[in-house]
Amino acid sequence: MKYDLVISGGKVVCPGGVREATVAASGCKIVGIMSADVAVEGLRTIDAAGKHVLPGGVEPHTHIGEYFPFDQDLASETRSAAAGGITTVFHYNQSTDLYRNVLRSQIEAVEGNAYVDVAYNGIINRPDHLGELEYLMENGVTSFKFFTAYKGDEGKALQQFGCDEGALVEGFRRVKEVGGLPMVHAENQSIYLAFTPKFTHRNDLAAFSEARPELCEDLDIRTVCRIAEYVGSDVYIVHLAYGRGIDIVEDFRRRGMKVFVETCPHYLTGDKTGEGFSEPVSLKIVPPVKGKDSQELLWKGLAVGQIQTVGCDHVCNMWEQKRGQGDIWTALGAFPGMATRLPLLLSQGVNRGRITIEQVADVTSTNPAKLLGVYPRKGAIIPGADADLVIVDLNLERTVDPAQLQSAADYSPWQGWHLRGWPTTTILRGKIVARLERELGATLRG
Numbered sequence: 040m041k042y043d044l045v046i047s048g049g050k051v052v053c054p055g056g057v058r059e060a061t062v063a064a065s066g067c068k069i070v071g072i073m074s075a076d077v078a079v080e081g082l083r084t085i086d087a088a089g090k091h092v093l094p095g096g097v098e099p100h101t102h103i104g105e106y107f108p109f110d111q112d113l114a115s116e117t118r119s120a121a122a123g124g125i126t127t128v129f130h131y132n133q134s135t136d137l138y139r140n141v142l143r144s145q146i147e148a149v150e151g152n153a154y155v156d157v158a159y160n161g162i163i164n165r166p167d168h169l170g171e172l173e174y175l176m177e178n179g180v181t182s183f184k185f186f187t188a189y190k191g192d193e194g195k196a197l198q199q200f201g202c203d204e205g206a207l208v209e210g211f212r213r214v215k216e217v218g219g220l221p222m223v224h225a226e227n228q229s230i231y232l233a234f235t236p237k238f239t240h241r242n243d244l245a246a247f248s249e250a251r252p253e254l255c256e257d258l259d260i261r262t263v264c265r266i267a268e269y270v271g272s273d274v275y276i277v278h279l280a281y282g283r284g285i286d287i288v289e290d291f292r293r294r295g296m297k298v299f300v301e302t303c304p305h306y307l308t309g310d311k312t313g314e315g316f317s318e319p320v321s322l323k324i325v326p327p328v329k330g331k332d333s334q335e336l337l338w339k340g341l342a343v344g345q346i347q348t349v350g351c352d353h354v355c356n357m358w359e360q361k362r363g364q365g366d367i368w369t370a371l372g373a374f375p376g377m378a379t380r381l382p383l384l385l386s387q388g389v390n391r392g393r394i395t396i397e398q399v400a401d402v403t404s405t406n407p408a409k410l411l412g413v414y415p416r417k418g419a420i421i422p423g424a425d426a427d428l429v430i431v432d433l434n435l436e437r438t439v440d441p442a443q444l445q446s447a448a449d450y451s452p453w454q455g456w457h458l459r460g461w462p463t464t465t466i467l468r469g470k471i472v473a474r475l476e477r478e479l480g481a482t483l484r485g
Contacts, residue, residue, distance in 0.1 A: 041080040042070065044469050049087025049430065052094070052400045053420050062092060064426035067468035071422060085464065087430050093400045094420050095126030095427030095467065096381060099160075099301060099407040100277060100350025103130045105373065106360060107447065110148050116355050116377065117153040119446035121473040123378035124429035124462035126155050127417050129407070131184060133162040135198050138171045142178055154472050156427075158413060160184055160222065163210055164200045172217045181412040183214050184222040184277065187259045188325070193228065201228060204262065211270040220299075220410065221267070222275040225259035226251065226326050242366045244319040248311035248327040256281040256326055264291040264298055273297040275410060278352050280306045280326040282336025285345050299410055301348040302337050304376060304383040305452065310334050320362060321452040324352065325372045338393045347406045349384065351376035358450040378444035379453050385433060385460025396433075426469040435461045435475075445473075 042063040051060040051072060059075040073079055098120060104112045120128050134141050138161065149157045161168070161175050161183045172183070186194075190201030202210060207223075214221045231251040238250040260276060267274035268291060276288065279302045288298045309328045313319025322328055340346040354373035363369030381403060388394040408418025416425050439453045465473040 041082060043082050044426065044466070045079050045081030045084045046087050046092055046428065046430070047079065047084060048075070049090050049092040051092045051420055052396055054405070057091070057397060062420060062428065064469045067425055069420060069422055069424050069426045072420060085430070089434070090430050090432045090463065091396055092420065093124070093396070093429050093431060094404040094418055094424075095429050095465065096120075096124045096403045097127045097129070097407040097411070097413065097417055098125045098350060098353070098377060098380065099129045099348050099411060100303070101128050101130050101353040101377065102133070102373070103128075103355075105354050106356045109145060110152050112355055112447070113148055113152045113157070114154070115445070115447035116353065116375075117155045117157065119375065119444055120377045121154045121465050121467070122443075122445040122462075122475070124381040124431065124465050125377055126427035126429070126465060126467045126472075127158060127408070127413065128155055128377070129158050129160050129411055131162050132159045132180070133164055133199070135164060138168065138175055142175070142180075146178070155467055156417075158411065160411070163202070164198075166200075166206070169210060169213045172213055172219065176217050176219060179412075181218070182220045182222055182275070182410070183210075184224065185210055186224045187263065188224060188226045188228045188231075190228055193232070204266065207263065207266050208270060211267055211272045211274070215270060215272045220273060220275055222277050223263045224277055225256060225263045227255040227258045230255045230258065239368060242368075244313040244322060244328070244367060245311040247323060247367045248329060251325065251327050253281045253283070253329060253333070256284050257287065260284050260287050264288065264296065267298070268294065268296050273299070275299040275301065277301050278303050278306075278326060278350065279337070279346070280329050280333065282329065282333030282340070285336060285340045289345065299347045300340070300345065301350050302340070302346050303350055303352050304380050305352075307334060307337055307349075308383055308387055309452070316452060317455055318450075318452070320367055320370045321374055321450060323367060323370045323372050324374065338388070341388070341394050341398060341402060347402065347410065349380065349402045350407070351380045353377045355446055355448045357448060361450065374452055375444070375446045375448040375450075376452075378446060379439060379451060381429070381431070382437075382439075382458045382461050383453065385431060386458035390433060390459050426466060428466040429462045430464040431460065431462050433460045435459070435463065437461055
């Protein structure tokens with residue numbers, strides 16, 4: 040039998056571990072994983088000798104269309120995703136309108152504009168969004184984000200809806216009733232509003248971090264988990280920056296709760312000193328990066344399976360937008376990161392012995408696919424799954440150059456970093472959508 044696509048000679052990261060094997064695909068599906076010594080014919084064959092084959096990345100945390108028109112941002116940022124080995128992007132659909140008025144047009148915009156598959160997380164951004172949960176579930180949206188920050192005047196200014204404890208109880212109940220997963224940005228607003236005036240005389244990354252101290256996450260992670268326990272709901276904590284937040288989660292897990300945790304590459308590679316970054320202000324994000332102790336605790340949490348996913352919290356903006364008026368307080372709290380998620384985990388994680396290649400596959404693909412409702416179609420190299428694959432070279436060394444990351448953004452917080460371990464080929468449903476050449480950067484479909 041001749042298959043449409045054969046990937047041979049590589050070390051395949053399967054659910055049971057890593058093995059030398061041949062992956063065969065026909066149409067858009069994986070149809071077989073054969074022993075490496077079995078001859079397999081393909082209409083197209085890729086030699087992956089010396090490389091690893093991982094399931095295509097499932098990115099759980101992106102914000103598309105924040106600073107550019109949605110269609111335009113969709114094209115450039117999914118192109119960047121493909122360059123970074125990501126084949127499915129979950130976009131946080133943040134709307135001040137009813138979703139019935141905007142979701143269908145956003146789903147339709149994907150056709151012809153996206154280089155990879157796109158799915159959606161919902162954001163509960165007004166109280167009556169809870170009345171649309173059934174509609175969202177019917178349209179494939181199964182995860183719903185709540186904010187404990189951004190209440191009152193701050194929320195109005197940012198067009199975001201912060202939930203008090205009563206709203207969380209009601210929201211978690213409603214999400215549980217429809218079979219969805221509540222997700223929470225857990226950061227105590229009253230603490231950071233009280234602390235911020237004490238630090239505005241300074242203009243450094245640490246000042247911003249200290250104005251939103253670890254206590255902010257500590258208090259609200261406890262509150263969110265207790266409310267979920269009361270309701271009898273699972274809960275997903277997004278973008279954990281606070282290393283000791285893992286201890287809080289573990290306490291609730293020991294009580295029988297299912298609490299899922301996401302962290303991000305910037306919390307694993309940066310700290311409030313900004314050390315190692317040419318432009319420390321580029322790391323401004325909320326929750327902010329913390330101290331080196333949190334950074335190491337997050338790596339340990341990944342290594343022992345206490346953290347389930349790594350999302351990049353990607354937002355495309357330009358450096359002039361990002362830097363604001365040249366100070367930490369007016370700088371934007373967001374940055375691009377899709378194309379660097381996998382290289383950072385390979386270089387700073389696998390190649391430094393902090394985590395294994397199997398764990399990278401788990402936190403960047405398998406676990407988010409399971410939690411966000413697209414497994415087993417996505418997230419694993421198994422027969423019947425979509426032929427979404429990424430070939431990575433753990434020995435390939437490159438310097439992070441924004442011009443080669445395929446985003447519309449003209450900077451990266453990690454620009455100038457020398458990383459070892461990069462994706463070389465990204466395959467979506469059996470078709471090559473990105474190929475990284477040593478000299479030429481990424482070449483993509485379309």
